[in-house]
Amino acid sequence: MPKSSVRKKKIYTPPPELRPQVAAAARKPSPTWVPVTALALIIFAIVWLVAYYLTNTWLDLGDSFMFLYKLQWGNLLIGFGAMIAALVVLSKWR
Numbered sequence: 001m002p003k004s005s006v007r008k009k010k011i012y013t014p015p016p017e018l019r020p021q022v023a024a025a026a027r028k029p030s031p032t033w034v035p036v037t038a039l040a041l042i043i044f045a046i047v048w049l050v051a052y053y054l055t056n057t058w059l060d061l062g063d064s065f066m067f068l069y070k071l072q073w074g075n076l077l078i079g080f081g082a083m084i085a086a087l088v089v090l091s092k093w094r
Contacts, residue, residue, distance in 0.1 A: 038090045045078075048078055052075040
């Protein structure tokens with residue numbers, strides 16, 4: 001049985017106006033403050049939410065943590081807001 005011929009296709013090259021102007025390898029890496037800030041925000045958010053839940057339900061630490069009780073839902077906004085801020089900062093990381 002005869003063997004079928006293999007068709008050779010040309011490799012597609014996009015037109016010059018569609019090519020990226022700056023190669024990905026040529027872009028500089030992000031500064032070191034970007035991951036450090038994101039990590040600090042994540043740790044802050046976790047510590048804030050854990051402290052809020054512990055002082056709200058199980059622990060009575062006196063007047064020093066009374067501000068957490070007065071904030072009520074604001075504690076969740078602060079904790080999750082810090083996590084969202086960390087995600088925004090991480091989106092700038094290369």
